[in-house]
Amino acid sequence: LVPLALLIAIVVMVQTAATSRSFAPQDGEAPDVNRDFVGVGAGSIVAGLFGAFAVNSSPPRTAIAAQTGGRSQLSGLIAATIVLALSTFGGSLLANVPQAALAGVLMFVAQHILRWQVFAAVYRQAPFEFALILITMVAIVVLPIETGVAIGIGLSLLHGIWGSTRTEPIELAQVPGTSVWWPPSGPSAGEQRPGVLVAAFQAPLSFVNADRFKRGLRDLVDARSDEVKLVVLEASNIVEIDYTAAQALIDVIRHCRDKGAVFAVARMESLRAQEALRRFGVADLVGTQRIFQSVDAAIKSLGPGQTQQQDEAQ
Structure with a gap:
């Protein structure tokens, strides 16, 4: 179970960081990713006591809450209550939702997470780092997710080590x-x-x-x-x-x-x-x-x- 647990932890951290930075507050305040890590970590510990899934930030639900004007923790609690009520009593309603509608929600979220302008800037200013991005993206899509994530992490570490090894007095x-x-x-x-x-x-x-x-x-x-x-x-x-x-x-x-x-x-x-x-x-x-x-x-x-x-x- 250890390799699977480490993989889940890495995916949770990466997705939580991406969601926090993609849906940052509109007042210009920088998101506190470390605080979010503590939150999902505490939630995962509690979930483990009840045999539930690991807790993770949800890009689709975060996007919906942000677009409907939610700015406080109260909006998150209300959204969680709605999800709980629908999953408990509204199964028949969700069965009639077209898959195209769900796909549209995911595409909407992807537009906020994938920062194409940042990709273009990296391509112009740091071609080697852009190559790392492409290799990681392809590896995660083509290979098993644990292999793709390991390749991305390994390439990032090698890139940092390479810079240190080339330093001269x-x-x-x-x-x-x-x-x-x-x-x-x-x-x-x-x-x-x-x-x-x-x-x-x-x-x-x-x-x-x-x-x-x-x-x-x-x-x-x-x-x-x-x-x-x-x-x-x-x-x-x-x-x-x-x-x-x-x-x-x-x-x-x-x-x-x-x-x-x-x-x-x-x-x-x-x-x-x-x-x-x-x-x-x-x-x-x-x-x-x-x-x-x-x-x-x-x-x-x-x-x-x-x-x-x-x-x-x-």
Whole structure:
């Protein structure tokens, strides 16, 4: 029963999210999909106690309630009461409803759920993601639903992983006249500080990109090994660090020290990443005095001239 239960849970979540976003309130308030998940989850638990079907949002009934002016929870309760009364006492009336009428209701609902303008925008701006949409649609229609859903989820996960694995460390340059360090994008995009290498990694650090991070940052250091005395990792985009990535970061730090350069971390804003530095011993290896809130603060404190003065004082 476990595979079937997981499939039902996924279908319920996908359909509930699609229904909530397709029939959002007219006042512009964003739908709270998490609250809807809690609602259908609690309803499914209660339904399981009575041997009933899993609870799910209903696109047809939602469309009817929305088009008739229903905006509150009271409208949902009234609609549920009507459905209960019809299913209990109105079976003979429903038997005479033409199937074409029911099909018309479903087609009406489909017009609200299938956002063709969004599809067209995705096709123009992100052809690869549009291909994922088409493959998922075809898989769900042609293959068994559990297989189609699994293919869609798997392709989405692979797409996200692929983006993370292709990330490379980049060297930043200082915007002239400011303390801002930015990826160079033109011939006059920025300036370099003598003896200072500021590098950034614009993705979470995990096992899927740890080796690329280590090799890329070591290559940047080796390319300027004769002059670099301070390496600053601008970590504003590193929101997560796992064990494998932490070991790669430790290897980079030791490589910098072998080259005679001080290693510092700047702008690590993620609390999870900060906790990972402490848990994996990276913070102790770097030294809390070399973890800064800005690149500019790191350079002022640990720049080539400042580092020499500190060493002489010690």
